[in-house]
Amino acid sequence: MIGVISYLVFFATTASILAIAVLGLNLQWGNTGLFNGGVVAFFGAGAYGTLILGGAAQAGHLGGYGLAYPLALLGGMIAAGLMAWIVGLLTLRLRHDYLAIATFGVAVAFENLMRNAEWLAGGAKGVRGFERPLRSALGDGFIYNLLFFLAVLLILIAVYLFLERLVASPFGRLLRAVREDEEAAASLGKSPARLRLTAFVTGSVILGLAGGLYGTFYAFVSPQDILPTLTFQIWAMLIVGGAGNNRGAIFGAFLIWGAWTASGWALSRFAPVEAQLYTGSLQFVLIGCVIVGMLMWRPQGLLPERLVVSQRGKPPSVQ
Amino acid sequence: MIQNVIDGVLTGSYLSLGAIGLTLVMHILRFANFSHAELLSLGAYAALVCDALVTALAPVLAIKLAPLSLTWALGLAIVLSMVLTGLSAVVIDRLVFRRVRERGAELSMVFASFGMALVIRNIIGLIFGLSPKLYSQEIAFATVLSFDPLILVKPDQVFVLLAALVLMFALHLVLSRTTFGYSLRAVAENPALAQINGVNLARTIVAVWLIGGGLAAVAGIFYGMSHQIIPVMGRDLVLPIFAATIVGGIGSVYGAVLGGFIVGLAGNLALLVLPAGYTPSVPFLLILAVLILRPHGLFGEARA
Numbered sequence: 104m105i106g107v108i109s110y111l112v113f114f115a116t117t118a119s120i121l122a123i124a125v126l127g128l129n130l131q132w133g134n135t136g137l138f139n140g141g142v143v144a145f146f147g148a149g150a151y152g153t154l155i156l157g158g159a160a161q162a163g164h165l166g167g168y169g170l171a172y173p174l175a176l177l178g179g180m181i182a183a184g185l186m187a188w189i190v191g192l193l194t195l196r197l198r199h200d201y202l203a204i205a206t207f208g209v210a211v212a213f214e215n216l217m218r219n220a221e222w223l224a225g226g227a228k229g230v231r232g233f234e235r236p237l238r239s240a241l242g243d244g245f246i247y248n249l250l251f252f253l254a255v256l257l258i259l260i261a262v263y264l265f266l267e268r269l270v271a272s273p274f275g276r277l278l279r280a281v282r283e284d285e286e287a288a289a290s291l292g293k294s295p296a297r298l299r300l301t302a303f304v305t306g307s308v309i310l311g312l313a314g315g316l317y318g319t320f321y322a323f324v325s326p327q328d329i330l331p332t333l334t335f336q337i338w339a340m341l342i343v344g345g346a347g348n349n350r351g352a353i354f355g356a357f358l359i360w361g362a363w364t365a366s367g368w369a370l371s372r373f374a375p376v377e378a379q380l381y382t383g384s385l386q387f388v389l390i391g392c393v394i395v396g397m398l399m400w401r402p403q404g405l406l407p408e409r410l411v412v413s414q415r416g417k418p419p420s421v422q
Numbered sequence: 423m424i425q426n427v428i429d430g431v432l433t434g435s436y437l438s439l440g441a442i443g444l445t446l447v448m449h450i451l452r453f454a455n456f457s458h459a460e461l462l463s464l465g466a467y468a469a470l471v472c473d474a475l476v477t478a479l480a481p482v483l484a485i486k487l488a489p490l491s492l493t494w495a496l497g498l499a500i501v502l503s504m505v506l507t508g509l510s511a512v513v514i515d516r517l518v519f520r521r522v523r524e525r526g527a528e529l530s531m532v533f534a535s536f537g538m539a540l541v542i543r544n545i546i547g548l549i550f551g552l553s554p555k556l557y558s559q560e561i562a563f564a565t566v567l568s569f570d571p572l573i574l575v576k577p578d579q580v581f582v583l584l585a586a587l588v589l590m591f592a593l594h595l596v597l598s599r600t601t602f603g604y605s606l607r608a609v610a611e612n613p614a615l616a617q618i619n620g621v622n623l624a625r626t627i628v629a630v631w632l633i634g635g636g637l638a639a640v641a642g643i644f645y646g647m648s649h650q651i652i653p654v655m656g657r658d659l660v661l662p663i664f665a666a667t668i669v670g671g672i673g674s675v676y677g678a679v680l681g682g683f684i685v686g687l688a689g690n691l692a693l694l695v696l697p698a699g700y701t702p703s704v705p706f707l708l709i710l711a712v713l714i715l716r717p718h719g720l721f722g723e724a725r726a
Contacts, residue, residue, distance in 0.1 A: 106520065130668060136529055138454075138532050138533070140456070140532075140536070147434050150662065158496055166555070173614075193710065193713040193714065193717075197713075197718075198672075199529065199532075200448060200452075200454040200532075200672060201668070201713070201717075203454045203456075203532050204454055204664045204668060204709065205659065205709060205710075207456070207664070208664070208665070208705065208706035208709050208710075210663055210707065211661050211702060211705075211706060212703040212706040212707070215699070215700060215702045215703045216700075216703065218699070219697065219699035242587055260687060290654070309565075313615075331657070335536065335537075335540060337543060338533065338536065339426070342533065379554075380552065382550055384545075384547040384548050384552075385544070385545040385548065387541075387543075387544040388540070388541050388544045388545055388548070390540065391537045391539075391540035391541035391544070393539065394533065394534070394536065394537030394540070395518055395534055395535075395537040395538060395541065396531050397523050398533060398534045398537070399518065399521050399522060399525075400533075402522075402525060402530060
């Protein structure tokens with residue numbers, strides 16, 4: 104029984120961390136219409152940044168700054184934001200293909216750099232030697248994992264509330280205006296390029312936060328954690344859940360992560376031994392079909408975006 | 423240094439072929455097609471199958487065209503694979519991209535292509551296995567052009583370069599000298615106006631996919647001849663091809679050709695200053711440099 108519960112806690116922690124990432128992507132794609140093809144790069148910047156800033160000294164690469172955990176996490180978020188700022192500055196004035204390609208390129212280059220630059224972050228061996236916060240007080244057991252899950256859940260709720268407020272605010276309205284009709288927004292004196300940049304950087308900082316939590320959860324990050332696969336998964340979560348709807352984003356994260364874990368388990372359990380090598384390929388075909396199928400038959404996702412009416416007329420008075 | 427330049431030009435020849443199709447699709451259908459590189463692997467595997475079929479049906483054709491490792495059978499397979507890959511591109515458009523396009527969600531196209539790339543790549547892996555394959559098991563010996571400095575060129579590589587140049591020249595003639603070429607450019611400039619003037623939009627789109635798919639097939643086969651055929655080759659080629667289109671300017675066929683050679687050269691020359699592990703990052707650095715210095719590429723023009 105305790106085994107099942109502790110597995111559920113493990114599952115829910117991962118899904119919640121991914122849900123935070125999906126929320127960040129939703130701000131970029133769902134609310135502003137920015138295609139981020141390199142989600143993992145910003146996620147990875149958060150994870151690497153947090154572990155390098157908060158970890159113990161490691162021979163041979165950067166690290167050992169031993170910052171207090173909140174500062175380390177903040178540093179990871181800033182790293183992700185900085186990267187987004189540079190890429191955004193260069194591409195957001197151009198047609199949308201450029202952002203898609205450049206972000207995809209960032210992800211390839213980031214993974215490539217982390218895999219090769221041993222002096223920077225340990226290369227293929229990854230970053231170790233990170234002490235999870237409050238571990239000495241709480242130990243390593245079930246209690247720690249449960250409390251960590253609760254902390255992640257609280258952060259997820261905080262991010263959700265923040266984004267709901269943001270989307271309902273005049274700024275959120277502006278984002279949707281730029282998404283729907285850039286020229287109309289520009290004609291009203293708004294700067295679409297600046298708005299896009301703000302939204303892109305904010306979304307990437309949230310992606311960095313998710314990455315930082317992910318790194319903290321495993322107390323380890325390596326290039327294996329930032330493969331393009333993760334970009335696909337996070338995208339699938341958003342599309343299935345419903346782009347533009349924050350609740351849809353969270354729902355999609357849990358649904359897709361559940362389906363992914365379950366299909367992986369089922370394949371490893373029931374597929375013949377000689378086919379085990381190919382279960383990964385099969386999972387990717389499935390997730391690709393889910394993405395394409397959703398776009399063709401239900402592009403608004405399971406929980407579609409709700410139309411926000413900023414100023415309601417007064418209800419007709421009943422006499 | 424000279425060896426790097428030669429290798430770079432050879433790499434450039436297949437990157438250019440891949441980039442031409444991509445830039446045409448991006449220009450006319452207005453989306454960054456992340457599944458284009460999968461057409462390269464599709465073409466490479468189609469040629470592998472056709473080669474085996476032709477050899478089995480007509481063993482006479484399995485004669486090598488000395489000094490190349492290319493056989494008559496593989497030559498025929500290349501043509502068959504071009505047709506098959508072009509048709510597959512049309513079918514994929516019919517099944518997926520056209521439906522998404524007709525829903526009016528232009529931005530979703532990028533994402534649909536992401537999904538399609540994943541599906542195609544992994545289905546290829548499921549059918550053909552994950553291990554690398556080769557067209558010819560024999561070792562192709564390189565011809566020594568010079569001993570000091572040591573410069574090696576395989577006859578196959580010369581063939582690849584020449585064939586690529588011939589194809590590009592043929593495409594140039596089609597685009598600049600035929601009515602079809604004009605209508606293609608008209609659609610790219612202004613689809614609505616082109617239609618008013620009697621250009622059949624649906625047919626033009628089919629033609630673009632046929633050309634793009636056919637050239638992608640050749641590019642994939644040439645990549646397979648120079649390296650090896652693996653299911654993940656599309657994943658490794660997608661960024662270099664995108665970089666070629668951005669360097670040349672999205673929509674410019676001549677830009678794509680030049681961009682392909684620049685990306686190929688840059689990747690090989692980077693070996694002189696950077697450890698080999700960093701080669702996959704070079705296209706991204708080129709993209710960054712172009713975006714900073716000349717955002718619309720060498721031959722591109724600003725277009726919203």
